[in-house]
Amino acid sequence: MNDNLISLKDVRVQDLHGTKIESLDWQMQAGEAWLVIGPNGGGKADFLQALAGEKQFINNKTNKVEDTIFEKSAETVSLERAALLIQEERDLDESEYIDKIDEGRSGRRFICEVLGGPDAKHRHLPLPPIASRLETLPEVKLCGVEKILDRGLKFMSTGEIRRTLLCRALLSGKKLLILSDPFAGLDAQSRSILLEFFQTMVGRQNGGGLNGTSIIMAMERYHEIPQTITNVLEFTDKKISFCGTKAEYEKIVEQRNIQKNANRKSEKEAFLSELSEAQNALSQQNAVSRQNAVSAEQSLVYMNQVNVGWDGHEVLKDFSWEVLPGEHWFIRGPNGSGKTTLLELITGDNKQVFCNDVWLFGQKRGTGESIWDIKKNLGIVSYRLHVEYRMLGGTELENVIISGFHDSIGLYEKKTDMEIAAAKKWLKLAGFEGREHESFGNLSYGEQRAILIIRAAVKSPKIMILDEPCHGLDEQYRQKILDLLETVANSGTTTLLHVTHDPTEVLEAEKHILELCPGEKPMYKIIVKE
Known part of the structure; x- marks a missing residue:
């Protein structure tokens, strides 16, 4: 029998601004590969942030914080995290003081921050010995970043930055890796690398895991879902709208698509009518x-x-x-x-x-x-x-x-x-x-x-x-x-x-x-x- 990694019952998600999700029940067992999905603003992001320790799970009966085995040991790879990284590089940029372009942190230096190297504020200090052999690490090869290790983060494409984030997260030794909308903006080669990565990591989960790492994937829409996904958790209107197996969810998606296609023409006509009204108002304005x-x-x-x-x-x-x-x-x-x-x-x-x-x-x-x-x-x-x-x-x-x-x-x-x-x-x-x-x-x-x-x-x-x-x-x-x-x-x-x-x-x-x-x-x- 599989062991529970997480067991949440009648908990709410909240942060300093108040309650985000009023009540949810969810269990995750060893060997499962979960997809968390749902419309924008539906609660998916709040749930993932609670798993990552950025928000809290509070028991509705006891009002006590519910800790998970991933407490303070989760890493998120997302468009938001990539945006924050670019912002960090801008904040640290010293180009106006050194009279040349400040290349900032390279991929090698950024990855080494979780391998005993200096942090971003001390980026001029020497790198640890492992830096010279990053190319030989299986995690680096798995993420396909060997050729961009010495490129500045600010000179990487969006896809390259996220693959670098993925590699760093994998080497961080964290117990939970959350991949949020991982295929967005990736070319065919990067998609292939990521699918291979996910397949490999899930296989390692089923065999006991790599350093005990579990993976959760989050998507905005049901598109390009790896075959290795076993379960789906869907949030809508700040509530769980589905929790079950991938096979069960695919039947629901198929039914929804039939209904969506039936309504598509009328919905598009209504939308275009509203758009025409907005454009006419703008034309009258100026x-x-x-x-x-x-x-x-x-x-x-x-x-x-x-x-x-x-x-x-x-x-x-x-x-x-x-x-x-x-x-x-x-x-x-x-x-x-x-x-x-x-x-x-x-x-x-x-x-x-x-x-x-x-x-x-x-x-x-x-x-x-x-x-x-x-x-x-x-x-x-x-x-x-x-x-x-x-x-x-x-x-x-x-x-x-x-x-x-x-x-x-x-x-x-x-x-x-x-x-x-x-x-x-x-x-x-x-x-x-x-x-x-x-x-x-x-x-x-x-x-x-x-x-x-x-x-x-x-x-x-x-x-x-x-x-x-x-x-x-x-x-x-x-x-x-x-x-x-x-x-x-x-x-x-x-x-x-x-x-x-x-x-x-x-x-x-x-x-x-x-x-x-x-x-x-x-x-x-x-x-x-x-």
Whole structure:
């Protein structure tokens, strides 16, 4: 008989701000591989944070804290953790003091922090002896990070950072490893590495485990679920809505999909009607669509023989590209191929734009234009923007949406009645009606991403830059956002530049494909679909 690792009965989840989940019962036995799933804001994140020790399980009868065997010995690998890591690197950046680019911590130094090495604040101290042989460790090979150990964390792609986090967590010796939405933003190779990792680790669990490590996987939607998952725990409306075997859950998912497909047409029509109402209100406010009219001859983006890199590492080489109004682009390529770097040349977040031949909206970068001249024509959804807004945290949702009109992180100008009305319409559109004064920092990661997408769309910009926009979105939000983006693409006023690794998220309107091919010459391909 399997032994219980965790046994929770009639407990609530709470933190300093109050109760998050009123009551739950759950058991986890040795050898089980659990998937925790549920819609954004449904309670899944609260439960996982309690398992990780960030919130508490309180017995409803005794009002005492319920400890688990994982108390203070859990590690989470998630989009949120990756965002915090990037924030740490920014806080530690000393570039302005040392008169050169501060490369920050390398993957090797970061991993060694759990192997007896110095912490982040003492990152200039020598590394422990094990640092020189990290490449030989099975955990490093399992996570596929051998080739990026000496790269700075700030120069890694999102997928590379999360694989590095995974390796560090595995070497930390913690008893519980929580993988939250682990496949989001990963290329095919990284997905394969992660699936192999999960298969191997679950096999070790069943054979007694590696250093006693147990794994729980959390997902926003039932997609790409490893075969080794044995049980599913689903949260909806801050309650457990399913707890049982994977086979039982798949029958429920199948029934839900039949019902969803039957309702899909009417739901989409209702959503598009609401979207049209929101867009009409915006048009009456400031006639942005007329202001954004661009002649067909004028390039929105023009890059000629662009080269970007650092420390001998070439990210973009002899790269030339042109984007015309109405050409919606799907941008693809493996993790680390330069997709985010390319977009940052447009947004102004990469300073190497000034030493290259880059034109935006008919003007060469570095010829007197301000960053605000550029951003007034852009709507941006990116990992970097999400990190910036998470650092503010306490901004009300209404103000987040209105900040899209002013291209600011946070709102520093007096909002008009028209802006408030528009924000409320767009919040209703995204399913946040009545929540306009709620704090951005209190939302789940997926809910935050949905808000940022609405923020980008609100002013009908000339270009919408979408870097993995559906990260962290559950199925309901994801479908709404894809419908929204398709409608924006067909509006004739906004051109989309869309990065995603998920082929199901490519829009019908995206007829132009830019594929980055690192190591090849040329390092990119342009494909136009008929």
